[in-house]
Amino acid sequence: MVHPDPRTTTAVVAHGPGDLRVETVPVDRARSDEALIGIAYGGICGSDLHYWQHGAAGESILRAPMRLGHEVSGTVVRAAADGSGPPEGTPVTVHPATPGAGSGARYPADRPNLSPGCTYLGSAAQNPHTDGAFAGMTALPTRMLRALPTAMDLRTAALTEPASVAWHAVGRAGSVAAKSVLVIGAGPIGALTVAVLARAGATAITAVDVHPHPLELAARVGAHRTIPVSEPDRIAEVEADLTIECSGNHRGLASAISGTARGGRIVLVGLLPTGDQPVPMSTVITRELDLVGSFRFNDEIDDVIEALADGSLKVEPIISAEYDVTRAVAAFQHAKNAATTSKVLLRFPH
Known part of the structure; x- marks a missing residue:
């Protein structure tokens, strides 16, 4: 469906805490090094939810209305004027x-x-x-664009960005082949981390979460065992070679410390709140555990695209639902319920 006015498009804009609006906005004016992209799908990220619910994501405080969205896929509608980037009609995802x-x-x-x-x-x-890029038409620098293989559909491509975050985190863990790995938190990033670990050859993947549904999902994408967080003794018994903490909660980090074997490594990808965290650091010292941070990603996105295209990275079960962009508020309400959902997509018609 083509928007009735080619000069305007539909966008999702956060105005403040609890104030999310679907608005008609002018189509971006593309600079010479920007292509105009017809967005097809956008994944709702935890940061999008935080801007909507709290007016901030960590220390990033919303001070003016802002268009949300960074997990997107689409098609080049108009190529960049300077000749850079993919030609018109090319399916793309975005770094x-x-x-x-x-x-x-x-x-x-x-x-x-x-x-x-x-x-x-x-x-x-x-x-x-x-x-952000939650708009039916948006201008983006060509350096952000990644052309997609013909075998890859745009729906799957919307998971490229969060899968790249997971891929980077697994890379920070070092070699995972034939290793036992504990994943704390089986939300979208945790589930994608399980999928990346399974592809990388980890032989014993254990997922931990508060809710049954994320654990069921983790098992579908490669977890060999799941443990509810309410069973701390079982978590401690894992004694994983490597642990990837995806919950972004100090209790999750405490579970990670408990479940990691002496001399092991813990990668922190879930973003903890600002300030001091009450965790058992004495155990980190006496077990000689390595604590390693993981933040976003770099050029791993190219490997992720290849793995998604050839089907070796299993992500389809992680998509819980999709909503037309006109129902974005309902989509955000759905996405905030970690007990029953994983990745929720917005669909942008053209």
Whole structure:
């Protein structure tokens, strides 16, 4: 369905805590190095939910209305004027980061995800905010675009960004082949982490969560065993070689510490709240555990696209529902219920 006015499009905009609106907005004016993309699908991320529910995602505080969305797929409607990027008609997904020097704080040159001035689509980390891509038509820099193989459908492609976060986290763990791995938190990122681990050859994957539904989902994408968080003794008995903490909760980190074998490694991908966290650090010391941070991703997105296209990365069960963009508020209400859902997609008709 073509929008009745080619100069306007439908977008999802957060105005403040509890104030999410579906609005008709002008179509972006593309710069010379930007292509106009007809968005097909957008995945609702935890940060989108935080902006809607709390008006902030961590320390990124919403100070003005902001278009949400950074997990998207679509098709090039108009190629960039400067000749860069894919031609018209190319199906694409998006790498939403723009690295930047920012304050000038030091970071490794080969890890641009750590650059202090890095911006992200749909993020209030900088002011003015960086609008996201939840719009039927949006202009995006061609350096963000990744052309998709013909075998890959746009619905699956909407999971490329969160799958890249999981892929990066597994990479931070080191070699996982033939290792026992504990995954704390089986929400969308946790489930995708299980899928990446299964593809990478981990031989004993254990998933932990509060709710039965995410655990059932984790088993469908590769977990060999699941444990409810209410059974701490069973978690402690895992003695995993590696643990990936995806809950973003200090209790989840405590479970990770408990369930990791002496000399093991814990990768923290779930973003903990700002400030001190009450966790058993003495156990980290006496077991000589490695605590490793994992933040977003870099060029892993290219490997993820290949793995999604050839079917070796199993993600389809993680998609719980899809809603037309006009029902975005209902979609967000659905997505916030971690007990019954995983990844919820918005569908943008053209």
